[in-house]
Amino acid sequence: MLSNRLTIDELSELMNGNGKSDYEIYLKTKDLLSLQTNYNELCNADEIHFQLVHQAEELFFKSLNFSLLEINKYLLEKNYQRIISNFKRAHKAQECLLKTIEILHSMSPREYQDIRLKLGNGSGQDSPGFKSFLKISTTLWLSFKELFGIHDILDFEKIYHTEYVHNDVYLICECFLELDDLYNKFLYSHMKLIGRSIGLQAHSMKGNVVTNLTNRIARSLFPELWEIRSKMTSEWGHQYGVVRDSLSSQKVI
Known part of the structure; x- marks a missing residue:
């Protein structure tokens, strides 16, 4: 007889699996699914989602960072197709x-x-994936500029304006x-x-005002591309004039 009742223990056992199939062995699902707080130790139902989201973000950062390391390798090899593919x-x-x-x-x-x-005084800025991303991005940018002999804004002006062609170096810049x-x-x-969870005027668990984060958002990893x-x-x-005449003021002939 079917039942609409499923206990937390039954659900946990079902979700965790037995770890014996090739799928589970290869992906190490038994280890992966044991990394979250046990249901009976959660402070509320939202905590499991909060924890899973941030753990998933670390995994996506790992994927991102490995892709960037591959790009750095292909930059050194001047393999432009692989560079663009890994950027995607x-x-x-x-x-x-x-x-x-x-x-x-x-x-x-x-x-x-x-x-x-x-959470103690935990902060997303302490994320190893995020910090690695910032470091790898800097290394990648230096490798790119070295490969194409780019030294200052005038070199970017050639790529984007005076010697513009829709070539590999332009596409990699993009x-x-x-x-x-x-x-x-x-x-x-x-x-x-x-802002949704504690408000933008609140203080972080390290004592910083949340609005200070806006200063970081205003910064760019590769400012020359915006400049x-x-x-x-x-x-x-x-x-052609910084301030143009309105189309409505132009005489129709």
Whole structure:
């Protein structure tokens, strides 16, 4: 006879599996699914989702960072097709990071306070995946500039303007720009989650005001790629006028 009653212990046993199938052995699911707090030790139902989301983010950062390490290898080998292919994979990992955090948007501020009591002074800025990403990105940028002999903004001006062709170096620049853009979106999404859970005027568990995070969001990993756009637009503006006449004021002949 079918029953609509399933105990937590029964569900846990079902979800954890027995670890004996090839699928479970290869993916080490027994170890992976034992890394979360036991149900009877959770402070509330939201805690398991909070923990899973942040653990999943570390895994996606691991995927992202390995992709970036591969890109660095292919930069040194001047394998442009592999560089662009691995950038696409890196961007997908970043998109997964953005989507994963949305799971916590339904978390109530009141219930998050119970979770917060268990975090010590933990902060997302202490994430090993996030810190590794920042370090690897810096190394990757240096490898890129060394490969193509890029030293200053004038070299980017050649790529984007005076010697512009839609070639490999331009496409790789745009891959870096997408990496940077998704990085800033990731920071922004976390700030918005913090706003939803504790408020933007609150203090973090390290004593910092949450609004200080906006300063980090304003920074870029590869500022030259954003600067060159402003520089080109400014130069063009001097040619056709920074402030243009409205179309409605022009005479129709």
